[in-house]
Amino acid sequence: MVLTVFFVAITVFLMVRLLPGDPARVIAGVLASEQEVDRLRTRLGLDEPLWRQGVIFVSGLAQGNLGTSARTSNPVTEEIGARFGATLTLAVVSTVLAVLIGVPLGAFAAVRAGRFEDLLASTFVLFGISMPVYWLGLMLILVFSIRLRWLPAAGAEGPLSIVLPAVTLAFFSMAFIARITRSSMLEVLHQDYVRTARSKGVTQRAVVWRHALRNALAPVITVIGLQFGELLGGAILTETVFAWPGLGRLLVASIFARDYPTVQGLVIVFALLFALVNLAVDLFYGVIDPRVRYG
Amino acid sequence: MARPATITTFDEAPATSSLSGQTLARFLRSPSAVAGLAIVLLLVLAGVFAPLLTPYDPAQQDLRSVLEPPSLSHPLGTDQLGRDILTRILFGARLTLFIGAFAVAVGMVVGVPLGVISGFYRGTVDLVIQRVVDLMLSFTTFLLALTLVALLGVGLTNVIVAVGVSTIPRFARLVRSSVLSIREVSYIEASLALGVPSRRVLWRHVLPNAMAPVIVQATLSMGATILTAAGLGFLGLGVQPPTPEWGAMLGEGRNYIFTQPSVTTFPGLAIFLAVIGFNLLGDGLRDALDPQLRGRK
Numbered sequence: 001m002v003l004t005v006f007f008v009a010i011t012v013f014l015m016v017r018l019l020p021g022d023p024a025r026v027i028a029g030v031l032a033s034e035q036e037v038d039r040l041r042t043r044l045g046l047d048e049p050l051w052r053q054g055v056i057f058v059s060g061l062a063q064g065n066l067g068t069s070a071r072t073s074n075p076v077t078e079e080i081g082a083r084f085g086a087t088l089t090l091a092v093v094s095t096v097l098a099v100l101i102g103v104p105l106g107a108f109a110a111v112r113a114g115r116f117e118d119l120l121a122s123t124f125v126l127f128g129i130s131m132p133v134y135w136l137g138l139m140l141i142l143v144f145s146i147r148l149r150w151l152p153a154a155g156a157e158g159p160l161s162i163v164l165p166a167v168t169l170a171f172f173s174m175a176f177i178a179r180i181t182r183s184s185m186l187e188v189l190h191q192d193y194v195r196t197a198r199s200k201g202v203t204q205r206a207v208v209w210r211h212a213l214r215n216a217l218a219p220v221i222t223v224i225g226l227q228f229g230e231l232l233g234g235a236i237l238t239e240t241v242f243a244w245p246g247l248g249r250l251l252v253a254s255i256f257a258r259d260y261p262t263v264q265g266l267v268i269v270f271a272l273l274f275a276l277v278n279l280a281v282d283l284f285y286g287v288i289d290p291r292v293r294y295g
Numbered sequence: 296m297a298r299p300a301t302i303t304t305f306d307e308a309p310a311t312s313s314l315s316g317q318t319l320a321r322f323l324r325s326p327s328a329v330a331g332l333a334i335v336l337l338l339v340l341a342g343v344f345a346p347l348l349t350p351y352d353p354a355q356q357d358l359r360s361v362l363e364p365p366s367l368s369h370p371l372g373t374d375q376l377g378r379d380i381l382t383r384i385l386f387g388a389r390l391t392l393f394i395g396a397f398a399v400a401v402g403m404v405v406g407v408p409l410g411v412i413s414g415f416y417r418g419t420v421d422l423v424i425q426r427v428v429d430l431m432l433s434f435t436t437f438l439l440a441l442t443l444v445a446l447l448g449v450g451l452t453n454v455i456v457a458v459g460v461s462t463i464p465r466f467a468r469l470v471r472s473s474v475l476s477i478r479e480v481s482y483i484e485a486s487l488a489l490g491v492p493s494r495r496v497l498w499r500h501v502l503p504n505a506m507a508p509v510i511v512q513a514t515l516s517m518g519a520t521i522l523t524a525a526g527l528g529f530l531g532l533g534v535q536p537p538t539p540e541w542g543a544m545l546g547e548g549r550n551y552i553f554t555q556p557s558v559t560t561f562p563g564l565a566i567f568l569a570v571i572g573f574n575l576l577g578d579g580l581r582d583a584l585d586p587q588l589r590g591r592k
Contacts, residue, residue: 004433011430015446130570132522132542134529135563138549142556233437237526241549252530255445267442271433 008271066265076265087246093166098173106181128175137168137241154243165242184216225281321583328579334572342389351379353386353539362555372557383539401459406466414474473505511581518573
């Protein structure tokens with residue numbers, strides 16, 4: 001995992017430096033004189049040979065130093081630290097929401113497979129995975145903030161302000177989790193031990209929730225981990241729609257300002273988050289499935 | 296009352312007993328697959344015939360009639376510069392399909408050979424390719440596209456490249472796993488045993504048999520690609536105004552959501568419908584091509 005993040009960092013570093021365009025010229029602006037650009041280049045360390053820049057970057061990274069923001073002149077780690085909490089809160093609330101609704105919905109659809117309720121659930125799933133997250137956010141603002149005036153449209157003040165962004169961000173994951181839960185449950189419901197449980201006279205409820213769902217959860221949990229990547233991507237768009245003061249908005253603002261050190265740092269942090277969540281998922285298998293043990 | 300037994304020979308067998316005929320029949324029997332196909336065809340027709348379907352030009356401004364609600368002369372209203380929204384959506388369909396098709400083509404042209412080589416030759420080549428794919432996956436799709444656009448700059452070609460590159464890992468993974476299983480099938484073993492060069496076996500026998508899931512993935516990727524490209528447009532990092540790109544229309548229109556919501560409602564609805572179409576079509580194709588997977592989405 002450390003290795004993956006290290007390679008992501010090196011790749012981003014190389015991408016920033018090898019792709020066409022002179023970062024110093026871009027940051028300085030079109031009107032800057034050649035001297036000003038040269039001075040900026042020296043200040044940013046861009047006049048060093050590539051390998052030296054690489055060494056400086058990697059040794060900084062090892063010490064938790066992501067460089068200096070070209071936009072604000074603050075350390076990139078400081079810029080990221082100030083907004084990390086907002087994004088983490090949004091991501092966690094959305095994931096919880098997606099799991100709490102997606103898993104029961106998928107299980108329910110599997111139990112009622114082929115019937116009207118299943119069709120309804122499948123339609124919901126289709127809408128969820130096809131929905132542009134940015135458009136959903138705007139439509140929710142239109143209904144709940146502008147027409148009904150129930151919830152704030154933007155910002156992060158008060159507990160109510162997270163409702164719309166979290167619902168928006170959760171929607172895709174919710175649908176995807178429901179879809180995977182449904183197919184996993186369908187498979188499990190035809191297993192011998194489910195039939196045995198039924199023939200013993202175990203109630204339908206206990207069969208579904210205790211016997212079937214527990215066994216159907218392994219693929220669902222994998223998906224929750226992989227889903228987190230989509231969630232981070234969605235967060236960039238959701239934060240922009242709702243003016244949520246998190247990492248996604250910082251990324252977009254940094255891209256517009258050509259603040260490459262911050263962009264580079266953010267991509268690394270996103271990759272690190274994604275890797276950590278998937279590590280957690282791997283470890284969690286052992287909890288739900290006693291056959292999986294880590295020595 | 297004995298009736299002579301009818302014997303069906305191969306010649307007399309109904310056309311649907313051919314493999315592709317069966318696939319087609321299965322596809323047409325699914326209402327959702329047909330609905331998906333209908334939406335996609337509608338989109339193609341809208342894109343192709345856009346200039347004939349509307350009296351307006353997508354860039355034609357009319358500052359006397361800005362932000363108008365839907366009316367007879369402007370069925371979906373006008374935007375902040377008085378441009379007809381329906382016209383822009385119709386021309387946008389063209390652009391959306393263009394971006395989607397080319398981006399998916401980039402993903403396939405790079406991803407499929409990577410997957411084939413990885414799965415067929417295995418060993419060190421496989422290991423290296425898979426680590427690269429892992430690396431791309433750990434960026435996550437949208438972030439990878441966004442980072443590439445940030446570095447390459449905005450504009451149509453760069454968006455296609457960025458979004459296309461972000462679909463490579465999925466194709467590479469998918470093809471690798473099909474090739475790994477096809478490789479073990481006896482006719483491949485037989486070809487190799489007969490001394491057919493491995494490269495020829497690879498392109499003539501392995502690849503065609505690995506294509507069905509690729510077609511399904513390409514269709515589903517069209518939906519995902521449209522979402523990603525429009526997302527970039529929404530952020531202002533995609534195709535630039537005044538080009539009638541749906542995501543960019545949405546991004547510009549959101550400033551007017553308080554005064555005229557139709558400016559954001561309709562372009563978003565168009566993206567939503569297009570993605571639904573490709574998702575339904577992809578699922579329908581998968582069910583038709585591989586009946587064993589039915590219901591196991």
